[in-house]
Amino acid sequence: MNNFISYLRLLLLATSGMLLLCIIFAMNPELADGTLSGRVCWFHFTSVLLAGGVLLMEFTTQKSRFIFSLPDVLLLLLFGIVLVSYNKEENLQPERFLFIAQLVALWFMLRGALQAHQELRPFFITIIIFTGIVPAIWGIGNSINPAPSTHPIFKLLEISLKPEPFYGYIAIIFPVCLNTLLRFKDCDKTAVWESRTFLFYFSAFGATLIITALFFNTNEPVWIAAILSGIWVCWMRMIGWKQTKEAIQRHNKLFAISSIILFVIVTAIILAGNIRKAQAGDRRLLIWNITTHAIMGHPITGTGIGGFPTTYAKEQSAYFKTDIASTKEKRTAICPLYAYNEYLQIGLELGIAGLLLFIFWLAFSLYYGIKHRQIGASGGILALGIFALYSYPLQLPTYWVLLLFLTVICVTNPKHDKQREQRSIPYISAIAAVLTCILFYGQKDSYYTYKEWKALQDLYHNQAYEQAANRYAGLFIQLYHRTDFLYEGAECFCKTGQHDIAIMWLDRALKLSADPELYYAIAENKEAIKQYQEAESYLLEVSRILPEKGYTYFLLAKLYADPSFSHPDKFQKAAKKFLTFQPSTQNKITKEMKKEMLQIIKSRNHNK
CATH class of the missing domain: 1.25.40.10 (Tetratricopeptide repeat domain)
Structure with missing residues (x-):
């Protein structure tokens, strides 16, 4: 009986986690704005399914293993700022506010699930790679033959994936594939029935498809994110901190010169990405400039989530009244919904304190990923952090789900420390699961x-x-x-x-x-x-x-x-x-x- 409950618990957690990660394929043509609303509804239902698995896990195990870490606290503080800064009278974005609350609950449910079942980690990584392979195939096919396919499956993929910058999505998954490939490179290449060999070939297939798909894309930010995160993974897997430190001590002058040259090259690539298309580059620089001015107008409280578009428009109107604005800027100006830089948008909506908390949360998740040797997941976080400098991934539910899985994999210690068991707090995941059910009930219609x-x-x-x-x-x-x-x-x-x-x-x-x-x-x-x-x-x-x-x-x-x-x-x-x-x-x-x-x-x- 105990074995049956254990298998049932693991099956429910694995299935619900897999369905959550497959949110990129979710859409519903029966709904208005079927791509976005379909994915949000998919997130609601799959979160409740995960909550059921977490509740079963919490009440069928003898002892909770949840141990708080610094990213847990930072995430709670960040949500506190979202709660305090939100304009409840105007209630501009109730769905987004609810979604953020569900994300916080999801974080703690995933943390508890991974601490209790470490075997879920490679399974989730495999599903993450799979969710990158399908968009890569679609991107290659669409680049070779832009004409829409008549097959219903490809029509569904076209509707589901085209509105979202999925090239950024597959760039984030690239370091995950690369790390798995390097990790299992010494496997028995002929024993395809072994899990190590399967993961080697599967990740090699995924990395090849993603690189091929990116070759058809001329978006520099995507390439920067993929290349830098790929270099990070190769360095961590093939060299590491210890050998790097020894090499720096032996060749400190060469290291200093190389660092300066690398910095200049990266800066040149970034600038070229914005200037290559003059009008688009000028427009994005203008948006960043206006948003920065708007942040200075709301440095402490921010505007609250949903306050970016109208605040930006007011600031742009004031900017164009000055003598600083050029005719070219006036000609290329638009009224954007996003800042095309997630850090600037978070800084405007949540204030500088909210921005710092978000950056610290990402940074410490990356730190724990290095500490726990989760190189692929940390590379994915790095890629998303770079891509967020130029685009709006965190305005889309797909990227948030992927980010939460990557950060949870990094933060959760794969080797449970028995000496810290006395510091664990019981039923945190159960509380998050109950909260998820309550939030689901609030938007059930x-x-x-x-x-x-x-x-x-x-x-x-x-x-x-x-x-x-x-x-x-x-x-x-x-x-x-x-x-x-x-x-x-x-x-x-x-x-x-x-x-x-x-x-x-x-x-x-x-x-x-x-x-x-x-x-x-x-x-x-x-x-x-x-x-x-x-x-x-x-x-x-x-x-x-x-x-x-x-x-x-x-x-x-x-x-x-x-x-x-x-x-x-x-x-x-x-x-x-x-x-x-x-x-x-x-x-x-x-x-x-x-x-x-x-x-x-x-x-x-x-x-x-």
Whole structure:
């Protein structure tokens, strides 16, 4: 009976952990935003399954083995800052806040599971490698033949993987593959039935596919992350700290010169990655610059999670009023949802204290990985840390799940120290499992909410606005944190003449995003109810945030040409600004707008 419970416990933990790691393949076309919402729902359900396994583990073992480490404390402190800094009145990102709480609970469940069952470690590493092999195959196939495949499996993979920067994902898994390959390189190459030999060939296959897939990608940050983490793994496996220290003492001058040269090379590669595509590089540098200024405005408290887009837009508007801003910066400016640098975004949303705690949590996880000889997992953390300098991986649930597994593998001691048993705290994992179940219950209806929204989107796209408007209103409480939902609902209300409700929804959306389309939609509704000055103020606000966006001046000119709000001088300035505006690409819509503006000018001159 005891053996049966032990096998059942291990089976449940292994299966739920495997399903969690396979979140990258999760998507549901029946849900609105099926890739992201499908993965979040998958995370909810698989976390509950893991919670069941952890509860079974806690109450069928004689003694809990959970021992607190410094990363555990740092993670709790970081969540404390998230809790304190979150704006509960505005409640900008309730789903994300809940997800962060579930991640903390997941961390402690995984820590307890790995401490109790060390045999789960190689199993999870094998699954991690598998989750890198499939995207690598898809990336190679898509690069060779960009035409979409008709096979339903590849259609599913295309929908599931394409919206996410999965090249960064496979770059993070590359050092895990490389470490496993080097670790088992001395295995019996002919004994394919042995686990060591299987892992050797499996990791070699994965590393080869990932390198091949990366060859088709010209994204420098991905290459930097893969190369530097690969060098780290090779160094730790083939040389190590002791031999390196001895070599430095024997050749200290050569080491100093080599370090300087390596630093210059890495810096040059990083700069080349930002400058190679001039416009994209300038845009990213501008985003980093504006975000840094915004951090200085909220150094202690931060804005709270979800506060980045609107805070960034206000700071960009203020920056463009100064003489420092160049014309090139104004031309390339956008209103981003992310800072394209996770450290800057965390610094803005959680303050400098939150940023330091996050960095310390990563650093000490890496330290414990070195201490416990978890070279592959520590290399994965290093790769993700580098990739996070240039992208937004931590805004996606897939990367968070991968990061938690890698950090837990690093922090959990593979050789349980019996002398520290007296310092263990009982039932920590059980408490985390119970918390996971409670959090799951709090969002149990989210699946059906997104499914209903998907049905409403069909009505919206079929222009059945009157039928959709009332049903959109019924989902407002559940989805008032989704900008796209608010925009769709507002358009339904606008088309049915309910402009006041549309404005209310769009005002809420502006607290979540600074997308210029939201400003345009509010201006349209304000103009429809004869509130011309307020419509003008929203358009002028866009012109301050994005000074070189021609469509803003087109709408301003049309507003000033309205007989009920006629401003000839303002019309002349806005029309001139629009007509002299030269977009990067001339398309049919741009030509039609210019033709319409010339007709308005001609009509006004004729009526004088």
